Amino acid sequence: MSVDARRSAHVRYEDDAVTAPIAIPPQARVAPWAPTQRGAQHVAAPVAPAPVAQIRGAGTPSAPVATARAVKRRRKWPWIVAAAFLLLVIVSVASQGPAAAPTAATGSTAAAGSAPAAGSAAPTGTTAPAAPAFVPKTYSGKGDDVVTIEKPEGTAVMAFSCPKCSGNTIVQSDGAESLLVNTIGSYSGKKWLDAQSGSTTSRLTIKATGSWTVKIGGLDQATQANGPVSGKGDDVIQLAGNSSTAAVTNKGEGNFIVQAVSGSSLFGTDLAVNEIGSYTGTVPLNAPALVQVTSEGSWSITPG
Numbered sequence: 001m002s003v004d005a006r007r008s009a010h011v012r013y014e015d016d017a018v019t020a021p022i023a024i025p026p027q028a029r030v031a032p033w034a035p036t037q038r039g040a041q042h043v044a045a046p047v048a049p050a051p052v053a054q055i056r057g058a059g060t061p062s063a064p065v066a067t068a069r070a071v072k073r074r075r076k077w078p079w080i081v082a083a084a085f086l087l088l089v090i091v092s093v094a095s096q097g098p099a100a101a102p103t104a105a106t107g108s109t110a111a112a113g114s115a116p117a118a119g120s121a122a123p124t125g126t127t128a129p130a131a132p133a134f135v136p137k138t139y140s141g142k143g144d145d146v147v148t149i150e151k152p153e154g155t156a157v158m159a160f161s162c163p164k165c166s167g168n169t170i171v172q173s174d175g176a177e178s179l180l181v182n183t184i185g186s187y188s189g190k191k192w193l194d195a196q197s198g199s200t201t202s203r204l205t206i207k208a209t210g211s212w213t214v215k216i217g218g219l220d221q222a223t224q225a226n227g228p229v230s231g232k233g234d235d236v237i238q239l240a241g242n243s244s245t246a247a248v249t250n251k252g253e254g255n256f257i258v259q260a261v262s263g264s265s266l267f268g269t270d271l272a273v274n275e276i277g278s279y280t281g282t283v284p285l286n287a288p289a290l291v292q293v294t295s296e297g298s299w300s301i302t303p304g
Helices: 003-010 068-074 077-095
Strands: 137-142 145-148 156-162 168-173 179-184 187-193 203-207 211-217 223-225 229-232 235-251 255-262 270-276 279-294 298-303
Touching: 137 145, 156 168, 156 179, 168 187, 179 187, 187 235, 187 279, 203 211, 223 229, 229 235, 235 255, 235 270, 270 279, 279 298
Parallel strands: 223 235
Antiparallel strands: 137 211, 145 203, 156 187, 156 211, 168 179, 168 203, 229 298, 235 279, 235 298, 255 270, 255 279
């Protein structure tokens, strides 16, 4: 076997990559050949196969290099890992279900679209929601009784009626007004409750000889007026406008009293008129005001 043949037995090239050396068994080795030319003086010594690294021109032996096909096979693993990671992401997202709706911010965390912080300008064109109106409460009975009542905060209006009463008819409160009704016989009229600051009424004491009805409500139960107003008997008037005097008349017997509560009231209520019998006169009365009239006849109030 020639030197080149033996070298090829040790080294094989494939795609410019060097494979591992192939060992040659001792019995397969061939003795050095003698030249056939006459006169040859010596026999060529066998040539030992060169190390792989020397054939490739490297300074030191190197490890065997994998073939291109093996490299291709090894390069598939990054795609497998990427596909597995993508599958895990899809399964994780699907297991979480639909996105939860945003919850309201708590504590000091401000939520988008929440009310403006203190000190910031309020949106224009908006008004604060109105407080719910007090629903009037009605109580009824016969003869003497003590009634625990419900009323709105502040000043309220009481309407009392006893059309078939005879003898004394009296209504007292545990508030500042105390004596609300004091007459003989039938009665129908309105009185205010807690017009004075600090007064709180929670109970009424009734003395009557017949069936009666009490209705407790807010100022919307008062007679509404914006200008001249007239009536008969006791009444509560919510007088609008902008006036400082009023012409007042009364035709009847008994006490005739006109009281008013306005922004200019210095002592809770202003006593505009306090007479007995018929009356005609002009008195200070600043409107807007809440006015209470006590009369047994017909009366009129004309703001000036």
